[in-house]
Amino acid sequence: MKSTMNAKRMLETTQTKLPSYLERLEALVRVESPSEDPAAVNAAQERVAGWAGELEGKVKRHRQKKFGDVYEIRFGSRRSKQRPILILGHLDTVWPHGTLKTMPWRSQEGKIFGPGVLDMKAGVMMALTAVEVLHDMGMERPVTLLLNSEEEVGSPVSRPITERLAKESSAVFVLEPAQVLALKTARKGIANYRVEITGVASHSGVDFERGHSAVLELARQIERISGFTDLSRGLTVNCGVIAGGTRSNVIAAEACTEVDVRIARAGDAARVDRLFQRLKPFDPACRLTVTGGVNRPPMERKPGTAVLFKQAKRIAAELGFALDEASTGGGSDGNFTAALGVPTLDGMGAVGAGAHAAHEHIVAEHIVPRTALLAAMLATVE
Numbered sequence: 001m002k003s004t005m006n007a008k009r010m011l012e013t014t015q016t017k018l019p020s021y022l023e024r025l026e027a028l029v030r031v032e033s034p035s036e037d038p039a040a041v042n043a044a045q046e047r048v049a050g051w052a053g054e055l056e057g058k059v060k061r062h063r064q065k066k067f068g069d070v071y072e073i074r075f076g077s078r079r080s081k082q083r084p085i086l087i088l089g090h091l092d093t094v095w096p097h098g099t100l101k102t103m104p105w106r107s108q109e110g111k112i113f114g115p116g117v118l119d120m121k122a123g124v125m126m127a128l129t130a131v132e133v134l135h136d137m138g139m140e141r142p143v144t145l146l147l148n149s150e151e152e153v154g155s156p157v158s159r160p161i162t163e164r165l166a167k168e169s170s171a172v173f174v175l176e177p178a179q180v181l182a183l184k185t186a187r188k189g190i191a192n193y194r195v196e197i198t199g200v201a202s203h204s205g206v207d208f209e210r211g212h213s214a215v216l217e218l219a220r221q222i223e224r225i226s227g228f229t230d231l232s233r234g235l236t237v238n239c240g241v242i243a244g245g246t247r248s249n250v251i252a253a254e255a256c257t258e259v260d261v262r263i264a265r266a267g268d269a270a271r272v273d274r275l276f277q278r279l280k281p282f283d284p285a286c287r288l289t290v291t292g293g294v295n296r297p298p299m300e301r302k303p304g305t306a307v308l309f310k311q312a313k314r315i316a317a318e319l320g321f322a323l324d325e326a327s328t329g330g331g332s333d334g335n336f337t338a339a340l341g342v343p344t345l346d347g348m349g350a351v352g353a354g355a356h357a358a359h360e361h362i363v364a365e366h367i368v369p370r371t372a373l374l375a376a377m378l379a380t381v382e
């Protein structure tokens with residue numbers, strides 16, 4: 001990608017792939033694949049594995065019980081001394097079976113709608129097309145495409161596979177949607193906690209003094225927990241769900257809250273966890289239990305990632321578009337790989353809007369340039 005001629009050729013080759021890209025993307029979106037249904041997710045995985053086979057991709061299926069299988073697909077020469085680039089995708093979606101009825105695949109005014117199209121079936125197909133473009137242009141480099149089956153529920157089984165593959169790779173590209181038009185070079189980490197209070201029940205009229213209200217205790221704890229928020233450090237704590245009590249004339253025996261914590265700085269993860277583990281009841285007659293912990297560590301913008309982004313920005317300019325970087329409070333599988341110190345560029349997938357929402361769509365005009373960017377990055381990153 002030294003000359004603009006190459007960029008032009010890359011764009012032209014990618015452009016020829018657009019009709020088959022769209023055809024396959026439609027087929028893939030029509031295979032509904034909610035995280036909770038292993039067989040459905042496997043059906044989507046099999047589609048992609050079949051297409052990868054046409055590009056001489058070697059498929060390794062990591063079998064799972066509770067979730068769909070995790071597919072590791074290797075492209076390029078086995079004899080190459082070059083370290084692979086790891087591309088992270090997932091084929092599970094947040095959408096239950098039957099969503100296609102209310103949110104059908106449709107193309108309208110340059111937008112393509114459908115469940116999971118943006119998050120992230122379009123991205124997965126972009127990666128496959130980028131590999132095909134390299135193949136056509138006679139460029140070989142080892143690429144590992146890892147397709148997870150349970151990203152939308154926190155990647156419980158694929159995480160160790162992701163981490164193992166990241167350690168042998170020179171860089172990681174994540175196929176999550178772009179942040180509007182920008183790549184994501186930093187993401188907050190996520191921790192989830194459940195705080196349960198057990199109080200002492202009694203009749204609020206007859207035996208008021210004997211009761212110890214779990215609801216009152218929880219209210220005090222929520223004040224304290226919410227105080228862990230430190231906006232100057234990008235640390236936010238949200239008690240998003242509360243439950244407790246049975247009737248207004250009963251001093252509540254039980255109450256609980258579910259808490260979502262977002263952490264920008266790696267150093268804050270352990271500190272916040274300690275704050276939760278050390279919570280003590282205000283009323284000693286109440287019992288407090290904390291479960292949960294850090295799910296995804298923060299993806300900090302490290303020097304290796306900054307270098308990768310600079311390269312992407314330069315290539316995008318050659319391809320004819322401007323590229324920015326952004327940070328987000330949402331997590332992805334890129335959090336795991338960045339935390340290991342492997343340069344990670346996220347948001348390399350489709351451009352669109354409405355992930356997890358009824359208006360989920362991709363913007364068609366960005367498919368070719370973004371796929372060409374992906375191909376050029378695969379070709380040029382060491």
Ligand SMILES: [Zn+2]
Pocket residue numbers: 090119120151176
């Ligand atoms: Zn996603």
